[in-house]
Amino acid sequence: MRVTATTKTLQGPVNRHRFLLAAFYLCVIAVAAILLTHPVSAQAKKKEDAPPKPSSVTLKTKDGLSLRAFYFPSNREKEAITVLLVHEWQGQASPYGTLVVALRDAGCAVLVPDYRGHGGSKEYIDARGEEQTFNLATMGKLDVQRIITNDLEEAKRFLKKENNKEKLNLNALVVIGVREGCVLATHWAQRDWSFAPIGSKKRGQDVKALVLISPKKILKGIALDQTLTNPAIVSLPIMLVSGKGTPEDSEAIRIHKRIEVYKKKMTRGAVTGLELKQSRASLSGPLLVKNAPDVIPAVVKFVKENVIISDDENPWINRE
Numbered sequence: 001m002r003v004t005a006t007t008k009t010l011q012g013p014v015n016r017h018r019f020l021l022a023a024f025y026l027c028v029i030a031v032a033a034i035l036l037t038h039p040v041s042a043q044a045k046k047k048e049d050a051p052p053k054p055s056s057v058t059l060k061t062k063d064g065l066s067l068r069a070f071y072f073p074s075n076r077e078k079e080a081i082t083v084l085l086v087h088e089w090q091g092q093a094s095p096y097g098t099l100v101v102a103l104r105d106a107g108c109a110v111l112v113p114d115y116r117g118h119g120g121s122k123e124y125i126d127a128r129g130e131e132q133t134f135n136l137a138t139m140g141k142l143d144v145q146r147i148i149t150n151d152l153e154e155a156k157r158f159l160k161k162e163n164n165k166e167k168l169n170l171n172a173l174v175v176i177g178v179r180e181g182c183v184l185a186t187h188w189a190q191r192d193w194s195f196a197p198i199g200s201k202k203r204g205q206d207v208k209a210l211v212l213i214s215p216k217k218i219l220k221g222i223a224l225d226q227t228l229t230n231p232a233i234v235s236l237p238i239m240l241v242s243g244k245g246t247p248e249d250s251e252a253i254r255i256h257k258r259i260e261v262y263k264k265k266m267t268r269g270a271v272t273g274l275e276l277k278q279s280r281a282s283l284s285g286p287l288l289v290k291n292a293p294d295v296i297p298a299v300v301k302f303v304k305e306n307v308i309i310s311d312d313e314n315p316w317i318n319r320e
Helices: 004-048 094-105 141-164 183-195 247-267 285-291 294-306
Strands: 054-060 065-074 081-085 109-113 123-125 129-133 169-178 207-215 236-241 274-279
Touching: 054 236, 065 094, 065 141, 065 247, 081 094, 081 183, 081 294, 094 109, 094 169, 094 285, 109 141, 109 183, 123 274, 141 169, 141 183, 169 274, 169 285, 183 207, 207 285, 207 294, 236 247, 236 285, 236 294, 274 294
Parallel strands: 081 109, 081 169, 169 207, 207 236, 236 274
Antiparallel strands: 054 065, 065 109, 123 129
16 A cells, blocks of 8 residues: 555656756747748748849841840839939949949849940941951040940830830830930930821830939930920930039929920920939949949939839730
């Protein structure tokens, strides 16, 4: 009887010990599962949200040139605003990496071509099959026109292919020009708006906003002002960006005032879709974009606020 009593007395603590031990192991397993699952979920989410990698692409123009361009895809696909950045004369795409990444991180798909004679597009093959180098000093008005009608048009053709793959929304296109690139950007936008739809087939009229950074008045005899009497252009949301005190600052102010007058006449009321951003940094062109901390956030904000994608506004359209 004593032995039996002792055994029963011992069984209580043993059972409690086993229960506590089992509970402890269950807690350990649960915590381990949480610790193991959360990083995996975070990694999976990070992988899902991460935008596709940028790439260097080659654009083949209709007059036989091979142009280098940099393409930054978006993870928003059909909901992605599309941005075409046109650099300055004697410039190239590479200084605009910070701006491009900021736009990409905001959900935009961005293409930055080096147009003929610039950056990675300085060489061409002549009629004899020999490699030649463009001479910027001898390039003139005809070359600028070819940049507009061939180079930038080929850039759009590339974006059209991406649109049809459902990788971006070409119907929500923003064109950013820098210095002389503003002349190219506005003239190409004017060309884009000249292509009216044929029946239900959309051919152009994709540019939905313009950003003009440190604008120059003229390039090889082609003036920016030639586009500012076109209702299709002045009715677009337009942002002008300049560094205070620079020569381009006074030009930005002049263009802003001129567009404001046209917008007032068109709307017969308050002016909307027009912004003048004067940075305190006395810089221009790529240096303004790269080194003025207030410029890139302002450009991204303007793009996001002025180009809306919905079923009713700038919807994705297949362009086959």
